[in-house]
Amino acid sequence: MEIFKIVGLGITATLLAMIVKQYKPEYGVHISIAAGVIIFLLMVSKLASILEVIYSLTDKLDMDAVYMKSIFKIIGIAYISEFGSEVCRDCGESSIASKIEFAGKILIMVLALPILLSVLNLIIKLMP
Amino acid sequence: MIEIIKGWIINIVTIILILSFLEILLPDSKMKKYINLILGFIVMLVILGPIINVLNNNGELQQDVFSISGQLSKNEYAFINSNIENRQEEQLASLYKERIKQDIVYRVESRYDVKVTEVYIELEDSKKEEMGEIKKLELSVGNKNYQLDEDTIPIVKIDVSNEDINEIDSNDVDDMSVSLKKKIKEDISNIYNINENNVEIMN
Known part of the structure; x- marks a missing residue:
């Protein structure tokens, strides 16, 4: 156990x-x-196996692998920045903690922006 | 037709299941809403999938994502690069200035019996064609034999921008002779290719 x-x-x-x-x-x-x-x-090791399974599932899916990759990256960034900011907050340095969260948000935005823009392009293309 | 619809529905169901499974993994923080937004985008992409395939049938969407992310990183590196270039240019200019100063001090001190205490140089702007030319040069020289504290410091000023100044101050009454100053002035203007008419000597 x-x-x-x-x-x-x-x-x-x-x-x-x-x-x-x-x-x-x-x-x-x-x-x-x-x-x-x-x-x-x-x-x-368990987390890695779970992600492996999800990744193989997306292979069967008719979807581009880019999206899944960026989602995994985003989740990783969220976790790591969460860990760091919690440690800082425990020590009473909440201002540094919020800076770490800020950096995490920006990195997530950088990863998410291509997806967002491609959705936008797509919607514009859909217009007759 | 039935096959396409079947595949589409399987796609939607699978992606929704996977994403709701991934949501368990997410940390409970402020990040969650941002990630949910992106997950929503991806669900949207999957639902719109068949329409995308009809519109452009050669997987251009992935290319789009790559080109946009490439553009983003290109912008980032351009920003970093411009910073580095600016810094390099500044360093180069300061190094150049420093060398010219050393050169002038060495020449003047080796030829004449004076001590150069201060050199002020103004260079041509780097944007212009004649980049690096000396625009203005001020030399503070003192007598070598004197102690530094007692030095009276006359200034030999070479001004390129003012064409008409060519006067020699007549009330030059300290120990630095007018002829010596004139010699220094001529020498410097010869070496650095500055018109002698633009040389001004003052105390």
Whole structure:
């Protein structure tokens, strides 16, 4: 049961961080970052297999692969920027966190813009 | 005909299922609404698929996406490039100025018994044809034998832009002789190809 492993890790890390924070508050942040990274790494192989399946499904679909690729990229960017901004927010640096989110939004926009513009071109072409 | 409609419906169902499955994966943040917007676009593209195929039957849409993203990255690199070019030009100009200054100081100090304390150069704008020509040159020279603090600093000014200034200040009463200044002035104007009529000496 993988979920026990992860919940156990999470609770242990939380307790450790609470105890350590009383003496050295800055080490609590280190522990929370490390716990987040470890949980993510534990899940990475399963996530990869899920994405693989979805990707093979889109092969059967009569659809361009570009869209799926950009969707995966967008989801990845959203996750990573979320992780970074949460860590910053935990340390009380909410302004840096919002900057990270801003950067994530811009990168998502860069990826989404071609799709958006091609839809727009298409609709214009549909007009008689 | 039935086959086309069948394929179309399968497409729509699959894409909606996949996208709703992907929505579980999304983080619960402000990003979610942006991603939902893009997912909506993709559903729209799939629904419009047959019409697209009728209109242009050689997969131009993907090419469109590629060309637009290529255009975007081209713009980005052009922006970065222009920044780099500007910086390079500035560095080049400052280096050039620095070299000219060193050259002038070396020439004047090696030939005459003076000390050049300050050089001010104005160059021709880089946009023009005669880029890099000296527009204005101001030299502050002092006597070599004097201590720096006691130096009186007369200025040898070479001005290219003003054609008619050719006067020698008569109340030149400090230790720097008029003839020496004139010599320096002639020398510099010869070396750097500046018309001697445009040379002005003042204190």
